[in-house]
Amino acid sequence: MLLEDVRNSAFDIGDLNQLKLDLNSTQPVDVGEYITQLPKQDRAIAFRLLNKHQAIDVFEYLPAEVQEEIINSLHDVQVAQIIEAMSPDERAELFDELPAGVVKRLLQELSPEERQATATILGYAEGTAGRVMTTEYVRLRDGLTVGEALSKIRRQDEDKETIYYAYVTDDNRTLMSVVSLRQLLFTFPEVLITDIASTRVIKVRTEMPQEEVAQIMKRYDLIAVPVVDREERLVGIVTIDDVVDILEEEATEDIQKLAGVSGGDEQPFSSPLVTLRKRLPWLFGVMLLYIGASSAIAPFQETIKMVPVLAVIMPLFSNTGGTVGIQTLTVTIRGLGVGELTPQDTFKILRKELQAGLGTAVALGLTMIMLSLIWAPPQERWVSLVAGTVMATNTLVAVTLGTLLPMGLKRLKLDPALVSGPLVTTMLDAIGFVIFLTLISTALHIFHLKA
Amino acid sequence: MLLEDVRNSAFDIGDLNQLKLDLNSTQPVDVGEYITQLPKQDRAIAFRLLNKHQAIDVFEYLPAEVQEEIINSLHDVQVAQIIEAMSPDERAELFDELPAGVVKRLLQELSPEERQATATILGYAEGTAGRVMTTEYVRLRDGLTVGEALSKIRRQDEDKETIYYAYVTDDNRTLMSVVSLRQLLFTFPEVLITDIASTRVIKVRTEMPQEEVAQIMKRYDLIAVPVVDREERLVGIVTIDDVVDILEEEATEDIQKLAGVSGGDEQPFSSPLVTLRKRLPWLFGVMLLYIGASSAIAPFQETIKMVPVLAVIMPLFSNTGGTVGIQTLTVTIRGLGVGELTPQDTFKILRKELQAGLGTAVALGLTMIMLSLIWAPPQERWVSLVAGTVMATNTLVAVTLGTLLPMGLKRLKLDPALVSGPLVTTMLDAIGFVIFLTLISTALHIFHLKA
Incomplete structure (x- = not known):
């Protein structure tokens, strides 16, 4: 709570005594945050102002890279005291991040019981109960x-x-x-x-x-x-306390995967390179899917040339269908994530989604017909009927995919969030466009034969 | 843990004694779930099999509408006992859902202390500390x-x-x-x-x-x-225990708003009507925005007629730009949601997003050029250069909007998740299409003048 005061105080004007008082009477998590945001060269100095008890508490709240810096800057005896006093689960987490050589040295300095406790926890796979548990009960x-x-x-x-x-x-x-x-x-x-x-x-x-x-x-x-x-x-x-963190992490992972940000949770302050690594693959995935979709659309260029209003209608089509798909997908994935849904509910949920989807399909289909009537020049007005029908069909396809894809993955014991939003919208685009353009060009064909 | 056994046992074959034993030796939350999934007419029967202590515990785990059913089916004395024994925060939550007449009657039956405690909590606004607190400390x-x-x-x-x-x-x-x-x-x-x-x-x-x-x-x-x-x-x-529920609720709300599902968290088993009410407004919102966007695109129909490959390129364009926007938007909104970001970080985050965005822009721009070279007939290959440039620009616009929109709302003390995904993708579509088509038609114009 005193963080703001601390931030605005002492350090730059060199009044280390006041800073020492402040840091030792502030909540450990706040001190941890303060030290983390300091310039690299000041972190160890600030840490050494902490008394032993506070140092131990604050250390657990530092990010792994800052913990490593502190370890490298302290005397071995001090390091040993801190590591010995950490709770075994926090210690295991730190050891996960440190270079193997450092871990080996630190393990030797631990008391036999603490060494045993850490070894036990590190023996279980990451992300399991064994790894997040503590042996101090x-x-x-x-x-x-x-x-x-x-x-x-x-x-x-x-x-x-x-x-x-x-x-x-x-x-x-x-x-x-x-x-x-x-x-x-x-x-x-x-x-x-x-x-x-x-x-x-x-x-x-x-x-x-x-x-x-x-x-x-x-x-x-x-x-x-x-x-x-x-x-x-x-x-x-x-x-x-671990559970609260786990639930938040899992929610962040779900939300980010849905948006096409892969590989666990990206922190807002991750470096641009981490950001690129987590996001670019999805973007290329979308593009790759589009190569397939576009080779399906490309043969219809003649059709579009004959009915240019299609180019105005198609984006609306694609965006609305995509949104319907993502809505259903999100509710399903989140329901699975918080344990409200299981794969056994698949047909119950699909039925409900199709019921709601039918209402949506009618509403969107009619709106589509009206809009394309406004946009199309008189000789192309017949297109609106096709557009409305395909919009309605696409809506039903969207809710079906949004339900079945994550449910199917869950049933196969895979992560349901593997089907991210961009994937589903692209699939819906491809399906919708092909149906739409096929219908239109068939109609054109018949129409021309008649003309 | 015994839920599955309970589910498959007793009730339908009428062995109420065995069911009674089972229900009274099962965790209250599991019994609550079991009773909720029973047909309406069986719920009160099952509930009356519980002994007093178990009944009180189970009651707190029932959804509000089932609680109301139970209240209506029990004797006033039994109801009074249960309501009196509830914790004040749970009781306040129940009273929120019940008709005013029922609440008034129940309040009169409470002991003075419990009545006072409930009144205190109900005096605070929904969603505040005062409303979720308990007075039993x-x-x-x-x-x-x-x-x-x-x-x-x-x-x-x-x-x-x-x-x-x-x-x-x-x-x-x-x-x-x-x-x-x-x-x-x-x-x-x-x-x-x-x-x-x-x-x-x-x-x-x-x-x-x-x-x-x-x-x-x-x-x-x-x-x-x-x-x-x-x-x-x-x-x-x-x-x-309340905090764990609050954090999950907030995460669900964020995730659903991003997907265009409004008004708090939609449960997977909400009725189709609730589903429609929470989703349709966003879909119409998207369409409405599109009317604006399309009236901007409509004048370019001539252009599209002259260069039909545009109709193949534009969806890719739109989908990829939208995905970039949603990625940034999601990381920002989630960062604000879990308290890792504050509006003070706006420029720090924007700089980082633009750095990563520049890499993305180059990668996507080049890919776009290659792809449109493949798709375009020889006389339209010049379009690919424009497409690549606009793709790159659109990427930078996407990360900027994805950062500034939620940050701006938060600074104005509004909910940052008000800018949902569909909104951002539609805005990006409109901006991108207009820039793209303007550039192409200008080029066509110059080109034709020369020809």
């Missing part, structure tokens, strides 16, 4: 009383990511039940925890994709969910 | 010791939404500091809470928009945030 053995459990929790070091849930296991670490701190506080100390703990534990497997973990925690309003391995042994927990 | 007076605080927390009724944070106030309920249950547990009982509570409290005002509250809680990794009124008096808290 409260575990209780199943024979304890409530009083014993509470004093065990009180003796835990402060590192545990949440102490608000404790997980009860047997001798083999098999997850038996869960008990909340709230339940423990509201119960007499001599009661056995097994008498109050809930055995209906919602849990996830290490290999579950992170977005499914997030959906489960959202659905059941959980602050933390236990992660178990194939043998049902407890290996970690995923906490709500 | 733990408040401590500032003179207490840790031991006294803990036994006060133990005496709280189990209703409080979270007991993991306690808020310390003075006699006037002015928020002074916050202390976590964790801190209390880790401290000796005789210490004063004022000695360990943090006075750097992150708090929000009642009138803050809910999406800003969500962004703040996400930024600072909070499970709950206190809500204060203008006089800094504590009036409620917003908890993380």
Whole structure:
């Protein structure tokens, strides 16, 4: 909250004492942002003004490249302290980004337990529950009383990511039940925890994709969910703060893929080269598709020459059909993304989309007829009837594709957002244009034969 | 988790005892979903199989229209029990949806405290912190010791939404500091809470928009945030489970507006009529814009007649330019949505987009030249140079509009997602076509003069 003050203070006029005070009394995330936006050469200086506790907290909020800079500028002892104090999931994330040599050196400096925790997490595939979990949770053995459990929790070091849930296991670490701190506080100390703990534990497997973990925690309003391995042994927990980030990331990915920005989320401040790399392939994809579409349109040049109003009608046609397709596509992909839809709903949704689509088709078809009547010179007015019919057909094709394409991909266990918006609009263009021009040239043909 | 079993069991074969067992041992959210998908006449029957505690929990997970059905089918005493036990924020949400007469009757049946809590929340505008907060939080007076605080927390009724944070106030309920249950547990009982509570409290005002509250809680990794009124008096808290829902809702709204689906989030299973109402206005908007665009294109019919390859080139042109515009627009709107961008960043982002845009412009321009060389008959090959140039220009216009339009709206404190994708593509089409056709017809004119 004090970020603005900090930003406008001290640094440039060299009053480091004031800056030190400010930085140590500001929220870590704000200090992290402040340090990140400093010129490169000032970042390490500012970081060294932090006291030990604040330094550890701030470090977790720095982007990977700034973390690496700081690591390179500090003494090994300081680095070791910070890395040791990080939570295992944050540490695993950092190690993912660092050069292998640096990671190896840092791993050696960790305490055996922390090294073990990091190795465990790094052993799971990226984007799974195992990778985003933390190993710092409260575990209780199943024979304890409530009083014993509470004093065990009180003796835990402060590192545990949440102490608000404790997980009860047997001798083999098999997850038996869960008990909340709230339940423990509201119960007499001599009661056995097994008498109050809930055995209906919602849990996830290490290999579950992170977005499914997030959906489960959202659905059941959980602050933390236990992660178990194939043998049902407890290996970690995923906490709500990670879930919030995962949900936002997934939403950003969906929204960007729909717009034709590929490969995960592009940050607004990504470099122009990253931006190009994420966007150009889609643009060339659109063009490539168009080569196909255009070779289908090219033979009709004669037709267009004879009825030039077509060149006025066709863009409207293409834009409106594309919009219908994207509307349906977006509602479907988002529904799949937030878990409101499953491939089992395909026909239910298709029916509803076709019902709404029929209304849309009639409305757009009639509008198209009116508009082309206005635009066309008298001898070309007959075109408007064809235009209206094709507009209506194209609308129905659009809602069908917008529903079936993502649903089909999901059923094949592929990412439904693979069919991005530009892809669908281009397909719709090609289909619509070819039908339209074929009909018109057929009509011309018949008409000329008659003339 | 047992939902599938429940679905396939009991109900149709009339084994209500088994169903009763199942429903009372299943997670409330799953039971809520099961009841919702039942035929109308069976919902109340299923609901009455729930024991009191489960009924209260399940009720909160039902959609508003099913809640209303249940209310109408139960005895007044049962309804009163359920409504009394709901958390005040959920209750306010329900009352929002119910007819005024029903709300009045229900309000009278509430206990004075619960009535007061509901009235407070309903007094704030929809979509603000005051409306999504709950009034069930733990408040401590500032003179207490840790031991006294803990036994006060133990005496709280189990209703409080979270007991993991306690808020310390003075006699006037002015928020002074916050202390976590964790801190209390880790401290000796005789210490004063004022000695360990943090006075750097992150708090929000009642009138803050809910999406800003969500962004703040996400930024600072909070499970709950206190809500204060203008006089800094504590009036409620917003908890993380609401934030997760708010963030998803906001993401859905952004994604749908970009696709031209208006008026908040359309559910996949909305009725076809709702679907039409949310989508048709955008389609007509697109068409309306096109009337403008087309009256600009219409005068060029002669030109198109003379150079029919234009009709092949123009759709490619339009689709590619539109895609570039939507890519930029999406990254900008999403950046604003998740709080990574502010209007202050406008020129920084515009510079970056133009740098990337220049690369895109060159790539697409050259491709356009090549493609139109292939498509055009020999006497029309000169068109390709114009097409390439206009393609490149249009790309730069696209990234500029995609950045400036949402940034400008945000600066004016309007919703940046008001400029949806279809709007931008249509604008780009109009601009591109007019430039293109003007250049071509000018060239034709000069060429013919020479000939």
